[in-house]
Amino acid sequence: MFPSVLVSVRSPFEILGRAEVKDNIAVVSWHMPASITPSKYAISIPSDDPVRRMISRAGNFVINFMGYEQRSIVLSAENQDGLFVDLFEFLGLTKAESDYVESPRIREAKACLECEVDKEFESGDHTIFLGRVVGPRV
DSSP states (O other), rough: SSSSSEEEEEEEEEEEEEEEEEEEEEEEEEEEEEHHHHHHHHEEEEETHHHHHHHHSSEEEEEEEOOOGGHHHHHHTTTOOOSSHHHHHHTTTTTEOOOOSOEEEETTEEEEEEEEEEEEEEEEEEEEEEEEEEEEEE
């Protein structure tokens, strides 16, 4: 699998003074399993990234593991801002509802972990989210 993952989230967000529920995707290169029992996974997001604020508000996220053959999709997502563009559509990905969390998953992912935020840590210019895995999807 490609080392970066795509993290998807659904959250209320205010854009140009108008509140709406928004789905977004972020490329996350810093991620790792954090515990087997209970099952937890950690992701690190730049503190100034809108996705960080969205995950904080939503309290959940989905880690989408993309295959090596999908690396061009991941690379295309790296410098995109999902606040003004539907990244699912832009990247040609299919949005699917998750089984256990509100945030959507990516149907084309090789595997997904549906996570509820267990803890949130400030770490310099990044925020680390420790997610409790509530719904693996392989």
